[in-house]
Amino acid sequence: MYDLIIHNCHILTPSGDIQRNCDLLIDAGKIAAILPTGQADLGQAHELLEGREMLAMPGLINTHAHVPMVIFRGLAEDVAIERWFNEFMWPLESNLIEEDVYWGMLLGLVEMIEGGVTTVADHYFFMDQAARAVEQAGTRAALGWAVFGDRGYKALAETAAFVERWQGQAGGRITTWMAPHAPYTCDDDFLRATVAHAQRLGVGIHIHAAEELGQTQASLQKRGITPIRVLAETGVLNVPVIIAHGCGILPEDIELLKRAAGPVGVAHAPKTYLKLGMGLTPIPTLQEASIPVGLATDGAVSNNTLDIFESLRLMAMLQKHEARNPEVMTIRQALQMATRDSAAVVGLADKIGQLSPGCLADVILVDLSGAHHQPLHSLTASLVYNTRASDVQTVIVNGQLIMRDRQILTLDKAEIVRQVNRSMERLSQRVLGKRIQVYNP
């Protein structure tokens, strides 16, 4: 017997091809087999789901976000990055209380589930609340409690205690990371202490670094080395690392990243970079050095959504645009980034990001029957260039159905929206001089 059989869907294979008309057999949270439709005994299914020739693909992975920031979305538009931090984001975040993170995380998870995102690497505050929300939503997450150096070593130790409390919890769906904010807000000793915690706990570090070229230049001016070299010299690159953004990574940084002892991945959130005029992560250089680059949204105050299909499309199109060459970043390469590379970035290589027997059963069904996909000459072209988050019909994580025919089964969406709206006015206040941090890289 199998826990679940999806009958008659098309499959996106790990190599980026389409295998038409298959049955997907799921058992004990994993993919048990993929068989041509007709070969499986449907009577062996505890639960049978009609695939209706939808496209089954690995659940999408958001490799860097601040999910609960959805509660602030739309509040910081058309402003430069210094003002974005100092006059908007960090003053707004001084309004945060613990329950805001809980409801904000739930709201963001609703949005992501509806858009086919099954795993998120989240970097925020009050992360016990975020973990509770993930536990209830039924999704997968790599969670880190963000900390600034000026909060001190006791605060750092508390973020390490979060790592211990939640590592492997929620049936293995939650992994944890240390999450120092950035080299420009954490001094070298603080980063070294973070590395010590990570090594003691056997986890990685999720950190912003070289977010844009201005930060790299400021670091060079202030201390003569790039932010990536700071990571190397403080030992951060000796443990697994998620580097958020990296739009300011220089050619000279690549060798450091290649030599890193811990696996390094870079999270690429193109919508944020466009909106804040940050430039782009040097994807071709990183990929040439075999450093995986994954897709991300960043927080919804810059993005302003949590839509990985949009990130995928923007990433692919911007690579063609920047190179003035439509032949670069093919559909196959783009899908590889969205799936296997993104899995590697969040430390789950070969566990998620592909539909193969033995992998965790994180699967989404995408309906390509809408007018905007017709006629369907190429399923993979439609997946990259035509698919909207609203085309995702069904979401399965760890073998469990969490959305079916666009109805979320695990969360009460109306109640979540009501709770978030209750706090809108309080959350939107900005008080002169009241902020959680100063941006001065």
Place this chain on the structure above:
Amino acid sequence: MYDLIIHNCHILTPSGDIQRNCDLLIDAGKIAAILPTGQADLGQAHELLEGREMLAMPGLINTHAHVPMVIFRGLAEDVAIERWFNEFMWPLESNLIEEDVYWGMLLGLVEMIEGGVTTVADHYFFMDQAARAVEQAGTRAALGWAVFGDRGYKALAETAAFVERWQGQAGGRITTWMAPHAPYTCDDDFLRATVAHAQRLGVGIHIHAAEELGQTQASLQKRGITPIRVLAETGVLNVPVIIAHGCGILPEDIELLKRAAGPVGVAHAPKTYLKLGMGLTPIPTLQEASIPVGLATDGAVSNNTLDIFESLRLMAMLQKHEARNPEVMTIRQALQMATRDSAAVVGLADKIGQLSPGCLADVILVDLSGAHHQPLHSLTASLVYNTRASDVQTVIVNGQLIMRDRQILTLDKAEIVRQVNRSMERLSQRVLGKRIQVYNP
């Protein structure tokens, strides 16, 4: 009595502000009044539509497309522009028969209606079929029958006869344009003959020109003048003109466009430019010279959809990206381009593109209650950065309901999809050496 009252919606005003909780009164195809909810006598409505606090905005305008090309979408991916034309697009179009245009136009209209696009400036072949489709769909269109110079003056005269047959038809919803393909496929005498037809008929010219910098350079090399100067010297700029793309417009062209006797507008289709690595229309320079730039999709073989919300978002983000300045192209400016400027480009300034008494009643209702909009701190930010085509609930053109709660009332969508799918295999054939034209600008 009024034909239709929309009760209790929020209104996007012509200046880009939001007027909350209004009733929109429509009569005889026009907007009769906008009143704060509570002031209108709802008993005066022949038909009453609950606005449910959705956002009412002008129907979107697609200022340059080849709508029936949806039948080829997904067939020319990851290839450079010369190959895109010579090995894919123009060979594929040699498969076209009249009824393909009819069913393709209907399919594209379904996609656009579902995405809130009420007007399209379309540039294609067999345009009687396209006009028939528009008539049935109930939308508005500015139609031009595309022609290459090598087809000769008789073919040109036939495109002028199309203009006469359809100008002002379908209750005024159809306007017509002459549509020579481009300066690199139409010689100067052919363009002069086109101008003569346009002047005789009192219509404008919709033409591709300076599509990308390479074309401008080729023109300079071959004949010493830019494509825009060709338009000036052949008299094209003496009649109303829609210039498609203009990514190769040079600073020296701006003065020519400013001095044009007929109103000039430029159609900007950012998704195509990214996908084909064409660079971008110089929007800031054009706007500084008071030349309206409108939003467009181009055809679905490059785009690969007909989604003006996506064009809007891409346009705004790319302006910030190119300038490395998040303060340029504000939400207000972006909405102005999507509405009033796009109306001006298609020759309907002050008639569509704004919700004001006396304007034609082309109205869409956008549902901003989805999780990806919540909490709704800013309706206009959500409109530009969060809205998906699938958020459009209701579409009204010329005062007539053509989509209600996402059900298209005028067309049989299932039948249209079936008809297009019937021809898929025939349409996807490419025969060596068989093409409708050669790309050699």
